[in-house]
Amino acid sequence: MQNSKAEQCGFCPRNCRPEARGRCGETNSLRLAAATIHRGEEPPLSQQGGSGTIFVTGCNLGCTFCQNIQISRRGFGRAVDSEEFAGICLKLQEKGAQNLNIVTGSHMAPSIAAGLQRARDQGSSLPVFWNSSAYEKESIVESLSPVVTGYLPDLKTLDPDLADRFFHAPDYPAVAERAIRAMIADRNLHYQGDSLDSGVIIRHLVIPGFLDSTRKVLEWFAEYAQGKALVSVMMQYTPYGKGPERALNEKEYEQVLQWLDALGIDGFYQELVQDEEWLPDFGRTNPFSSELSVPVWHWTGGYEL
Ligand code: SF4
Numbered sequence: 001m002q003n004s005k006a007e008q009c010g011f012c013p014r015n016c017r018p019e020a021r022g023r024c025g026e027t028n029s030l031r032l033a034a035a036t037i038h039r040g041e042e043p044p045l046s047q048q049g050g051s052g053t054i055f056v057t058g059c060n061l062g063c064t065f066c067q068n069i070q071i072s073r074r075g076f077g078r079a080v081d082s083e084e085f086a087g088i089c090l091k092l093q094e095k096g097a098q099n100l101n102i103v104t105g106s107h108m109a110p111s112i113a114a115g116l117q118r119a120r121d122q123g124s125s126l127p128v129f130w131n132s133s134a135y136e137k138e139s140i141v142e143s144l145s146p147v148v149t150g151y152l153p154d155l156k157t158l159d160p161d162l163a164d165r166f167f168h169a170p171d172y173p174a175v176a177e178r179a180i181r182a183m184i185a186d187r188n189l190h191y192q193g194d195s196l197d198s199g200v201i202i203r204h205l206v207i208p209g210f211l212d213s214t215r216k217v218l219e220w221f222a223e224y225a226q227g228k229a230l231v232s233v234m235m236q237y238t239p240y241g242k243g244p245e246r247a248l249n250e251k252e253y254e255q256v257l258q259w260l261d262a263l264g265i266d267g268f269y270q271e272l273v274q275d276e277e278w279l280p281d282f283g284r285t286n287p288f289s290s291e292l293s294v295p296v297w298h299w300t301g302g303y304e305l
Contacts, residue, residue, distance in 0.1 A: 009022050011109075012060045012106055013175050014060055022060075023060060024060040030079065030108045031299075032077055032078070032085070033070075033071040033282050033287075034053075034287055037095055037294040038052075038288070044193075044195050054088060054105075055071055055077075055287075056071075056112070061167050065243025065244070067279055082118045091297065093124055099127040105130070109140050127197065128147060128150075130144055130151045130152065131152040133154045133176070134179045136175070137179070150196060151201075153200065154202075154203050155176055155204050155217050155220070158217055159213050160172070166207070180202060200229035202221060203231075205237055206233060206252065206256055208248045222264065232267055234269075236278065248272060256269070
């Protein structure tokens with residue numbers, strides 16, 4: 001949230017007038033949950049060394065089936081100033097991260113931009129990717145442009161009814177579409193097979209039982225973003241919270257692959273995930289499995305892991 005408590009915060013599309021905390025669950029202080037070298041991102045992000053993921057506490061969208069609910073809603077995290085944020089970026093670089101990957105920071109973008117600038121001033125030379133739900137104003141994209149090299153926005157749905165049902169944000173489709181167009185306009189795609197130097201990867205999580213929404217997202221991508229951005233289709237939906245109570249089935253999975261083929265979309269897609277092994281636990285100093293990530297900083301003990 002941009003302003004102090006009890007003031008109107010027009011910083012994200014929620015436009016809250018919070019009495020205490022906004023819909024994002026946060027106040028003015030930037031809080032982080034974890035920083036890890038993550039090997040489970042798309043290949044041109046993870047590359048050989050892994051992506052330097054920094055997980056921000058709070059979220060301004062709040063999907064009902066969120067699998068990071070410990071940090072998006074339950075407040076796991078601790079406050080850091082821009083000096084500490086910069087130190088975390090530099091530590092990720094020292095540990096071999098190929099890039100910095102800022103996860104779900106829309107509600108704290110100015111503080112993060114300041115921290116990224118400070119990191120750069122102190123010698124950080126890694127590419128920076130902004131990893132968000134895309135529920136953000138175009139002005140945020142403009143303000144991030146000087147400090148990021150690319151964007152990893154979700155395009156969760158283009159259906160306002162679905163957005164209302166699962167995110168309580170019927171304006172999500174319109175907001176996200178504008179934000180993603182601004183991101184694509186801001187950064188040309190430089191993709192060399194095994195590394196993404198700049199540009200946009202649009203991510204879409206397939207929601208079981210709502211494949212029509214996926215079809216519309218893929219059609220939108222083919223019409224407006226093909227050749228200018230990459231797409232990444234995620235099949236990892238795991239029943240949680242108040243979303244559909246089953247995982248994707250084989251028939252749905254095959255259908256999505258057929259659409260990708262028919263629309264000529266050349267992007268990334270996951271294998272069908274049938275277990276819950278990958279679900280993170282931000283109460284552990286390594287929230288993911290040791291194959292997937294190497295912890296570098298954690299909200300409970302900093303670099304003491
Ligand atoms: S949800 Fe958005 S508008 Fe509301 S307090 Fe957080 S950043 Fe501000």
